[in-house]
Amino acid sequence: MLCEVFIRMMSQTSEIYSQESTIPYELSQTDDVFLNELAQVDELYHIGHESFAKSNDNLTVFQSNFVQVETCDVDLGNHASISFEDVDDHFDDYDGDTCDQVDCLLYDDHINCGESESDQIQMDHKQNDIRKEDQKEAEIISNFTRETCQCSVFYGSKPCSTIVGVDNLLENRTQCQELSSREKELVVKSQLCTQRKNSTFTSENKKSKKLRMRPSQKYFFHGQQICKKTFCFAFAISQSTLKRMSKSYDMYGLSVNEHGNCKTTPAHALSFDDTTRIKKIIEEYANKNALPLPGRLPNCPKQTVLLLPCDKNVTDIYDLYMKSAKEANYRVVSLKTFRNKWNSLCPHIAVATPATDLCVKCQKFIGKLKTNAHLSDEERHNVLSDYTCHVQKANRQRQLFKDQVLCSKAVCSTTDVTEGAEPCSLDATLHYSWDFAQCVHYPHHAMQVGPIYFATPRKCHVFGMCAEGTGIQRFYMIDESEMPGKGGDCVTSLVHHYFSHFGTGEKHAEIHFDNAVGQNKNNTILGYCMWRVLTGLHESVSLSMMLPGHTKFTPDWHFGVWKIKWRQSDAECMEDIAYTVKASSRSGHNIPQRVNDPSRPVVFLNWKTFLENYFKLLKNITKYYHFRCTADEPGVLICREFCDSEEVRFNLLKARPEAGCLPTVKVIPPLDHLRQWYLYEKIAPFFINEVARDIVCPKPSIPK
Structure with a gap:
């Protein structure tokens, strides 16, 4: 009864202390793993104190005090009536010798309890962590160390394993286990060959000479003769493996035995x-x-x-x-x-690798570095320095493009951006980029017939205008009969149509385009940007280009996605081409826009002659890669050679343009009659749909 009272009191007291000081209430109520561990600790604690109460017969004072605790009116369920301070007061009543005696008894009882539950749990965890191979090896070493080889042939009553030393055997066994199977076989065979007799007769003495029935083998280790069991233990092999190696040595010598299937063609090999x-x-x-x-x-x-x-x-x-x-x-x-x-x-x-539009300078540098045998060290160093400087410039230009795109995406992710908004209605900076794709020919079929490769079908030019903020690119599809040419008037008309119908009304526009002088990098594009700022369509416009040969950017990615669909599609008219553009992106990132769309037709204007009335021409335009115009400096074009170069200002304003005044419509001549007859005679036979054939390749009204 005394022990039960003591256990109850200590269990409840420890529970009070743990709940009030260290264990959160949620953890004690929900963590089942923690509660199980706590129950095991409690059980071990109680087991130790039960053994202490049974073994301690001399501590009568200690027992009597707890008897008093049992007899007094104490509600053990009331946590407030018991604390560790009361328990400490009980222990303070004993002198130092009594406390030391208690500690010694508790410690001795814990040590004597060798098969206690805690030790068993720890042993189980350790055994679970050890691999089966390691457990087997430990068992072999333990049995051999305890039982030895048990032979008494060579050294009287002493086993040979005790003569050579178990530590030496273990060290040699560990080294052999680190070897591969082929290396171990060579080591064992080299040991066997020194003391193996395999002659025809058993002795060289003529009188006692007998015909040998089987080979004779002696085993040595560190100069001491040992038995077969010790030899197998020292070299980490079984007796059956030793027998196989001995037989292999008799037949093939020191060469390593190979499997029978080696150097033979397997049954599953290709015929x-x-x-x-x-x-x-x-x-x-x-x-x-x-x-x-x-x-x-x-x-x-x-x-x-x-x-x-x-x-x-x-x-x-x-x-x-x-x-x-x-x-x-x-x-x-x-x-x-x-x-x-x-x-x-x-x-x-x-x-082939998809590498196009390679940089001419990079290819020249690479060619010089590949054939640098005739170059001196100084010349080779100069070429490498120039190449490194060129690549660093290209990387800086590329990084500017990436930064502007990221900023534009961040604005569109936090702002409600709508197409067709009023100019300067959105106080933000958005990024755009445009480029021409390689023209496609139609009729086009996924299973294309051979003769059409030697002909020139009807052409469709594709211009892409991409808004990186929204990830949408408009594909302007222009038939060869509607194409005014890839000059400044064409690009400016397409860009003006995009901003008029699909613009988001941003105040500040950042634009990247290809470094092509005839298409983009010309005075028409620069004058159009300044015209937009002066007429209040934008507050600022910046134009940027990357170095030639390093101009792969977002429009090329959209073109690549479309070309994947294009190669797998059939298209015999402009409507079919528009469908391939729309079907190439499931999320709607590629949107077709025909020039002769009845709801939003594209009108090509004479922008070049119109803008020459208001702006001067910029000299040495190919020298610069960055241009900017703002409403704060009307008519002034700010130029930079590279993104980290100093700014240079040029006042190109002749006269201030009027808002709402547009150029005249550009007259596009029809197809040449020879081209019409060529399409009718050479291309029309390849059509499958007769309706599409009559639209794309009709019979010309002009005689041939």
Whole structure:
């Protein structure tokens, strides 16, 4: 009864202390793992004090005090009536010897309880953390150390393992376990060959000479003869493995025994016919799609290189192979095997990398560095310095573009931006970029017939105007009969149409475009930007260009997404081309805009002659890559060579333009009659839809 009162009191007291001082209420109510651990600690604590109460017969005063606690009217369920201060007062009543005796008894009882639950739990955790292989190895070492080899042949009653030393055996065993199987076999065979007798007769003495029935083997370790069991333990092998190595040594000597399947063709290997089919389909695909490259590859110097277009990679070609192989019931290999066979059988066929519009300066620098054998160290250092400086300039120009795009996206993510808003109605800065794509020809079919490659179908020019803030690009599709040319008037008219119908009303516009003098970098574009500022359509406009050859930017990404859809589509009229643009982006980032759209038609104006009446021409325009005009300085064009260069101001204003006054309409001549007859005779037969043929390639009214 005394122990039960003591346990109850200590359990409740510890619970009070833990809840009031360290354990949060939520943790004690919801964390089941923590409560289980706390119950285990409580149980261990009670077990220790029960053993203490049973073993301590001399501490009568200590027991009597707790008897008093039991007999008094104390509500043990009331947490406020018991605290650790009361318990400390009980212990303070005893002298130092009694307390020391209590501590010693508790410690001794804890040590003597070797199979206690806490020790068992810790052992279980340790065993769970050890691998089975390590447990088995530890068991082998423990058994051998405890039982030894138990032989008494060589050293009387002493086992040979005790003579050579168990520590030496363990060290050698550990080193052998670090070796590979082939290395270990060589080590064991080298030990066997020194004391192995495999002659025809058992003795050289003629009188006692007998025919040898089996080889004789002695085992040594550090100059001491040992038994087979100790030898196997020292070299970390089993007796069956030792027997196999001994037999291999008798048959093949010190050479490592190899598996029977080594250097033999496995049953699942590709046959000659399977390999031939893979090579044939690669060559047939190359004959249809590849172009010969007048260069050489390092791994095939004597063969003409065939360069495949980059619209399909090796995985796409593998899909074609897998489809045809399944249809013909041939064996299908994995993609990895297909790649390996391609590299070994057809190394002269390669897929081109999508690298276009390369920088001329970079290619010259790379060419000089590749053929630098004739250059001195100083010349080589100068070339490398110039190349590094050029790349750093290009990177700074690129970083400016990235920063402006990020700022524009941040504005659109926090501001309600709507297309077609009134000019200067949004106090923000947005970024735009434009570029021309490579023109496409129609009629176009995914399964294109061969003769049309030698003809010139009808052309469709594509101009992209991208708003990076919203991620939307408008594709202006211009038929060759509607195209006034890729000069300043065409680009300015398309940009004016975009800002008039799809502008978001920002006050400040930042624009990037290609560094093409005829299309973008001309006085017409500069005069149009200053005209927009002077007429109140913008408060400021900045124009920026990247270095030539480093001009890949957002419009090219949108063009690439569209071209993927274009290669897989059929298009015989402008409506079909517009559908491919719309279908290329599921999220609506690519939007087509036809020039002759009845709701928003594009009108080409004579901007060049119109702007020459109000602005002067800028000299040395190709020298600068950054231009800016603001309403604070009307008619002044601020120019910079690079993004970190000093600003230079030019006053180009002749006369202030009137708001709302536009240029005259540009007259676009019709198609030449020879071109019309060519489309009718050469291109019309390739149409599938007769209605589209009559619209795109009608019979000319002018005689041939």
